[in-house]
Structures are given as C-alpha cells and as structure tokens.
Amino acid sequence: MEYAIEISGLTKKFGNFVAVDNLDLRVKVGEIFGFLGPNGAGKTTTIRMMCGLMRQTKGSIKIYGYSIPEERNELIKITGYMAQRFSLYEDLSVYENMEFFGKLYGLNGKNLENRILELLEFLDLKDVRRRLAGRLSGGMKQRLALGVALIHRPKLLVLDEPTAGVDPPIRRAFWEYLRGLNKEGTTILVTTHYMDEAENCDRIGLMNRGRLIAEGTPKELKRRVFGGDIVEVVLHGYVQEGTLEGVANLKELAYRDGDTVLRVVLKDASRELPALLRRIDGMGLKIISAEPINVTLEEVFIELVTGRIEKVAL
Amino acid sequence: MRLMAVVIKELIQLKRDPRSLVMIAMIPLIVMLLFGVGYGGGMGKISVAVVNLDKESLSWTVLDSIMKTPSVYVKAYANSIEEGRELVKNGIVSAAVVIPEGFTTELMRGASTQVLVIVDESITTISSTIRNAMLAVTYKFQQELVRSVQGSSVELIYSSVYGPKVTNLEAFTPLVIGIVLQLVPTSLISIAICKEKERGTFEQLIMSPISRFDIIFGKLLAFFIATIADMLITLMVAVWIFDVSMRGPLIDAMIISTLFLLGSLGLGMLISVLSKNQLQANQAAIFIFIPALLFSGALMPIEMLSPSARILANLTPMYYFVSAFRDIMIKGFGLWQITWQMFALLVYMALMMVSAPLVLRLRVD
Ligand SMILES: Nc1ncnc2c1ncn2[C@@H]1O[C@H](COP(=O)(O)OP(=O)(O)O)[C@@H](O)[C@H]1O
Numbered sequence: 001m002e003y004a005i006e007i008s009g010l011t012k013k014f015g016n017f018v019a020v021d022n023l024d025l026r027v028k029v030g031e032i033f034g035f036l037g038p039n040g041a042g043k044t045t046t047i048r049m050m051c052g053l054m055r056q057t058k059g060s061i062k063i064y065g066y067s068i069p070e071e072r073n074e075l076i077k078i079t080g081y082m083a084q085r086f087s088l089y090e091d092l093s094v095y096e097n098m099e100f101f102g103k104l105y106g107l108n109g110k111n112l113e114n115r116i117l118e119l120l121e122f123l124d125l126k127d128v129r130r131r132l133a134g135r136l137s138g139g140m141k142q143r144l145a146l147g148v149a150l151i152h153r154p155k156l157l158v159l160d161e162p163t164a165g166v167d168p169p170i171r172r173a174f175w176e177y178l179r180g181l182n183k184e185g186t187t188i189l190v191t192t193h194y195m196d197e198a199e200n201c202d203r204i205g206l207m208n209r210g211r212l213i214a215e216g217t218p219k220e221l222k223r224r225v226f227g228g229d230i231v232e233v234v235l236h237g238y239v240q241e242g243t244l245e246g247v248a249n250l251k252e253l254a255y256r257d258g259d260t261v262l263r264v265v266l267k268d269a270s271r272e273l274p275a276l277l278r279r280i281d282g283m284g285l286k287i288i289s290a291e292p293i294n295v296t297l298e299e300v301f302i303e304l305v306t307g308r309i310e311k312v313a314l
Numbered sequence: 315m316r317l318m319a320v321v322i323k324e325l326i327q328l329k330r331d332p333r334s335l336v337m338i339a340m341i342p343l344i345v346m347l348l349f350g351v352g353y354g355g356g357m358g359k360i361s362v363a364v365v366n367l368d369k370e371s372l373s374w375t376v377l378d379s380i381m382k383t384p385s386v387y388v389k390a391y392a393n394s395i396e397e398g399r400e401l402v403k404n405g406i407v408s409a410a411v412v413i414p415e416g417f418t419t420e421l422m423r424g425a426s427t428q429v430l431v432i433v434d435e436s437i438t439t440i441s442s443t444i445r446n447a448m449l450a451v452t453y454k455f456q457q458e459l460v461r462s463v464q465g466s467s468v469e470l471i472y473s474s475v476y477g478p479k480v481t482n483l484e485a486f487t488p489l490v491i492g493i494v495l496q497l498v499p500t501s502l503i504s505i506a507i508c509k510e511k512e513r514g515t516f517e518q519l520i521m522s523p524i525s526r527f528d529i530i531f532g533k534l535l536a537f538f539i540a541t542i543a544d545m546l547i548t549l550m551v552a553v554w555i556f557d558v559s560m561r562g563p564l565i566d567a568m569i570i571s572t573l574f575l576l577g578s579l580g581l582g583m584l585i586s587v588l589s590k591n592q593l594q595a596n597q598a599a600i601f602i603f604i605p606a607l608l609f610s611g612a613l614m615p616i617e618m619l620s621p622s623a624r625i626l627a628n629l630t631p632m633y634y635f636v637s638a639f640r641d642i643m644i645k646g647f648g649l650w651q652i653t654w655q656m657f658a659l660l661v662y663m664a665l666m667m668v669s670a671p672l673v674l675r676l677r678v679d
C-alpha cells in the first residue's frame with residue numbers, strides 16, 4: 001500500500017503544554033482524509049508540522065516518502081496548501097495573486113496565463129479576476145485560496161478548515177470542487193470542525209486534546225463506537241423491557257403515543273435485520289416499522305469524548 | 315525568476331499604499347523645507363567654539379554672557395587655540411573665542427588681558443555679526459568688573475581665517491540629507507517582513523518554492539527602486555532650492571548617498587526580520603535613528619565628544635555619511651579622497667545586506 005502521509009509518534013509541546021500528543025496517522029494516496037475535532041484539538045499544529053512550517057518536538061513525518069522537515073523543498077513542489085486564515089495578499093487582485101504564486105512555482109508566459117484562466121474558469125472566478133482579494137466575499141476568497149493552492153497541479157492538497165465561516169450552501173459547493181479534484185487523483189487532507197462535512201471523506205481521524213481518538217471510514221467509526229448499526233423498531237402497545245432480553249441487543253427503549261420504540265444495535269443491519277424481525281414477530285409482538293438510523297458523526301464524537309469508550313482500535 | 319516576481323509584487327503593493335507613497339514623497343520635502351526655513355535666509359544663530367584655557371571664575375562669567383547673546387550659540391568647545399582655528403577653517407563654526415590662561419588672575423590683579431577671537435571672514439555679514447556680539451559681551455563684562463576691581467580691562471583681538479564660506483544652511487545640508495536617507499527607507503522597509511507575518515501571508519508565501527534570498531533581496535530591490543526618488547529629491551532641493559554650492563562632483567555625492575540609502579534599507583530589513591509586529595518595527599526604526607542623529611557629528615563635532623562617545627560616533631554610519639558628503643560638498647573632494655568613509659559605508663551596507671537573510675527563518679513559530 002502506498003501512503004501519501006505517514007506520521008508516527010508526532011508530538012508538539014508549547015512550553016509545558018502538549019498540543020499534539022504522540023500522534024500516528026496514515027493517509028493513502030488518492031484518499032480524501034478528514035481531520036476532525038473541536039477548536040484547539042491540535043489540527044492546525046499537526047498540519048503545520050507536516051508542512052515543515054513548524055518544528056516537531058518529537059516524531060517522524062513522511063510525505064510521499066520525503067522526511068519532514070529535512071526534505072521540505074521536495075514537499076513544497078508536490079503540495080498545495082490552504083492555511084486556516086485567509087493568507088493571500090488583500091491588496092493584490094485575484095489575477096495578480098495567482099500570477100505571483102504561479103511565478104514562484106516557475107510558471108511563466110503563456111503557460112502561466114493558461115493555467116490561471118483554467119483555474120478561474122474551474123472555480124468560477126472569471127468575472128472577479130480584476131477585483132482586489134480584500135474585496136471578495138468569504139466564498140470567493142476561499143475559492144481563490146484553493147486556486148492558488150492548485151496552481152502547480154499538486155499531488156497532495158492540504159486544507160486547513162477551508163470551509164470555516166461560510167454558509168452551508170457554499171460549503172457544499174466547495175466540497176463539490178474537492179470531490180472533483182479527488183476524482184482526478186489528488187490526495188486531500190482536510191480539517192474541519194463541522195462534523196457533517198466529514199461524511200464526504202473516505203476516511204476520517206477524530207482528534208481531541210492533541211490525540212487521535214479514532215480513525216476509519218465514517219461508517220466504520222459509527223459501527224465501532226456503537227458496536228454496530230442502529231435500527232429503530234416501533235412495536236405496537238407497551239412492551240416491557242425484560243421481554244426482549246436475549247432477543248435483541250437493546251440500546252434504548254422508549255414509549256411514544258402508546259407504542260414502544262426500540263433502538264437495537266446490529267453488527268451489520270443489512271444482513272441481520274430480517275432475522276431480528278422474524279424473532280420479534282415469533283414472540284407475538286406486532287411490528288409497526290423498522291428502519292436503520294443514520295447516526296451523525298457528531299454523536300460519534302460526543303460518544304467518544306464523553307469517555308464512555310476510551311479508545312477505539314486504530 | 316522568483317526574485318523579480320517579488321520585486322513586481324512589492325512595487326504593486328507600494329503603489330496601492332497611500333501611506334507609503336506619502337512617506338516616500340512628502341517626508342523628504344517636509345524635513346528639507348523645515349531646515350530650509352529654520353536656517354536659510356541669513357536667519358538663525360551663528361555658531362562659535364569656545365577655547366577656555368583659564369577655567370577660573372571670571373572665564374565662566376564671560377562664557378555665560380556669550381551664551382546669553384541672542385545672535386550666537388556655542389556649538390563646540392576646543393582645548394587649544396589650534397583646535398579652535400581648525401574648527402573655523404573647516405567651516406564647522408564661524409568663530410572661535412579664546413580665553414587665555416591666567417585670565418582671572420590678571421584681571422584680579424587689576425591688569426588688563428586679551429581675548430582672542432578667530433573669525434571666519436569669508437562671509438562678511440557673519441563676521442561683522444560676530445564682532446558686534448563680542449563687543450557687546452566684553453562691554454557688559456567690563457561694566458560689572460570695574461565695580462569690583464579697579465584698573466582692569468579686557469581687550470579684544472581678532473585673527474582672521476578664511477573658511478570654506480559655508481552658509482548656515484549649507485552647514486546643515488549633509489545632516490538633513492542623512493536624516494532623510496536614513497529615516498525614510500529604514501522605517502518604510504522595517505515593516506516589510508513583519509507585515510506579512512502579522513497578516514498571515516507569510517505562511518502561504520513560504521509554502522511556495524521561494525528562498526530567503528528571494529524574499530529579502532526582492533523586497534530590498536523594490537524598496538530601493540522606490541526610495542531612490544528620495545535621494546534625487548533631497549539632492550535637487552539642496553542644489554536648486556537651498557542653493558548650496560556643490561564644490562565636488564555631483565555624481566560622487568549621488569554615489570555616496572546611494573550607498574548610505576542601501577545601508578538604511580538593509581538596516582530596516584534586519585529590523586523587520588527581528589520584529590514581532592509592525593509596531594515594534596516602527597519603534598525600533600525610530601529608536602535607532604536617535605543615536606544616529608546624536609553621533610552624526612553634525613550637531614556637535616565629534617572631536618568635542620568624550621572618548622567613549624567618540625567610539626560610538628565611529629560606529630555610527632550616519633557619521634561617515636555626513637562627513638563624506640560634507641567633504642564632497644564643501645571641500646570639493648572626489649570619491650578617491652574620501653576612501654575611508656566610503657569603505658566604512660560599504661562595510662555597513664554589506665553587513666546589513668548579509669545579516670537579514672541569515673536571520674530570517676522560513677517558519678511560522
Ligand atoms: N504558537 C503557539 N504557542 C502556544 N500554544 C499554541 C500555539 N499554537 C497553538 N497553540 C495551542 O495548541 C492547541 C492546539 O491548537 P491548534 O493546533 O490551532 O488547534 P485546532 O487547529 O485543532 O483548532 C491550542 O490549545 C492552542 O492554543
């Protein structure tokens with residue numbers, strides 16, 4: 001398996017404060033990897049160390065096989081970077097910003113011009129290309145920053161909270177761009193504190209207080225945290241909790257409008273649900289409805305940090 | 315080429331920043347005109363040096379009344395007649411007043427004594443002002459003296475020297491140009507790097523394949539292109555508006571000014587690399603300017619300073635610039651006659667240019 005990012009034992013201390021604590025992480029080539037966690041979790045610090053913008057206290061970092069910080073110059077050639085804070089020149093126009101960074105990457109003349117036009121087209125910024133970056137709306141600034149990150153056709157995109165502070169429709173549109181790029185083969189590492197966005201990722205890592213507390217595909221994570229899929233079954237009438245002992249792995253039981261609402265955990269709902277329903281039916285209970293619940297990653301995260309589960313197998 | 319990309323970017327940004335433009339164009343004019351109004355048109359005080367060989371009570375009384383004379387001011391103190399004469403000859407002061415040894419004792423005995431006044435005769439209005447002022451001083455002194463000691467008297471004797479015919483305005487021109495060429499470029503460029511750090515643009519910049527040298531020298535070159543205007547403005551104002559006579563070659567004055575300007579830019583860049591934010595950088599630029607002014611040798615001749623202050627002056631680039639510019643402007647020297655100052659300025663410039671890229675780290679912590 002080829003890894004775009006391989007990090008092990010990564011640690012960063014600011015004085016006595018441990019911002020990143022012995023972090024291990026692997027991202028495969030071609031993946032969209034989502035780095036999730038609340039503010040202050042240590043996502044930005046991790047990314048900065050990965051990009052050689054900050055020295056690690058301990059640990060090894062390899063990006064496409066290049067050791068960081070020693071081989072930072074190689075990393076820069078293949079990486080597109082979008083910082084958490086808008087960090088382009090507000091007193092330069094959209095075009096001038098792209099032109100400047102393009103030149104730094106050694107592009108010039110017609111090549112540079114064509115590449116910029118292509119990106120302006122792709123990111124829908126053609127009409128504002130003469131506008132100063134400082135006068136752009138939040139969504140446009142974000143697209144411009146993506147454009148600059150893409151100017152040299154990087155293999156790896158590192159995006160630190162690219163969607164922070166913009167409206168949900170714009171966030172969704174931004175993810176469209178990311179998915180498009182990913183289809184063309186770009187590996188993407190993206191951080192966010194919007195848990196709902198993480199559903200767009202191939203795999204995610206949950207970070208809290210400097211530690212990676214869980215890692216996997218969104219589906220895997222939910223299953224691991226709750227021990228499987230969750231199905232909501234509604235039964236007619238009042239059913240005692242004890243009645244279902246041994247029949248189903250019950251997570252919750254509640255009453256609603258005279259009916260009984262069960263939340264049942266199944267290892268794999270698609271395979272086990274029919275058998276469960278047959279068992280319940282066999283007990284003479286009347287099933288009104290049964291459907292898998294879509295657990296949000298938000299719930300997964302809360303479940304994890306409230307400490308009910310210390311650490312999920314990595 | 316990456317360096318040129320930085321140069322172009324910086325020039326576009328400068329062009330769009332009204333504050334910088336005002337600073338580049340207006341500060342030199344304002345500083346020059348303030349000095350022009352203050353010291354031009356024969357107004358202002360005439361500078362004298364005092365050589366006090368007596369150092370007894372009555373000599374201080376004379377000195378005191380010279381200081382109280384409105385038309386002159388004591389710019390320097392010398393230790394010997396020769397030193398005093400040199401100061402006048404070099405146009406550093408317009409006259410030197412020598413109070414002889416035994417001045418107080420003689421007068422107390424009721425004898426008469428002489429005060430030597432070495433006057434620069436090259437500008438007649440100035441020499442006659444000095445004569446009148448000294449007459450007034452001695453007359454007043456005698457009036458008081460006669461009350462206590464009978465028969466004593468002070469006689470004035472004059473010694474004429476032909477100085478380089480330096481007007482007051484001309485005497486200050488090297489300093490004014492030095493002030494402009496240090497203050498404007500240093501404070502302008504001092505925010506160049508820390509502004510990028512403060513605004514976060516540094517983080518994006520160093521994620522591109524740019525080197526420390528591209529960043530530093532790209533910015534230096536851009537600011538050099540912008541502030542070369544200051545060098546031209548100050549020289550033009552001096553020659554055409556102040557009407558100073560440039561006795562040496564103008565091109566040599568330009569070369570020495572350019573050298574000093576580059577040093578100032580390098581200094582500002584070093585400040586920028588070391589500062590945490592723009593405020594700190596601005597303060598550092600001003601703070602460094604104060605000793606440069608004090609030890610420039612223009613407000614007070616360096617020969618008159620204490621030995622330790624003299625060492626400091628010898629480490630002040632402004633001192634070398636002012637003295638080099640003076641030599642070209644007043645003595646009519648060419649570059650080959652001021653090789654020592656040239657050398658000092660070259661070393662200064664080279665040091666500044668080299669240290670900024672060495673100190674800069676391409677990291678955000
Ligand atoms: N330069 C720094 N000096 C001291 N503490 C820092 C520094 N940078 C970040 N931190 C601290 O490290 C923690 C992690 O920050 P960060 O990596 O920015 O988190 P996130 O990006 O997940 O919001 C925070 O508590 C933050 O205050």
Ligand SMILES: [Mg+2]
Pocket residue numbers: 040043044045084160161
């Ligand atoms: Mg962050």
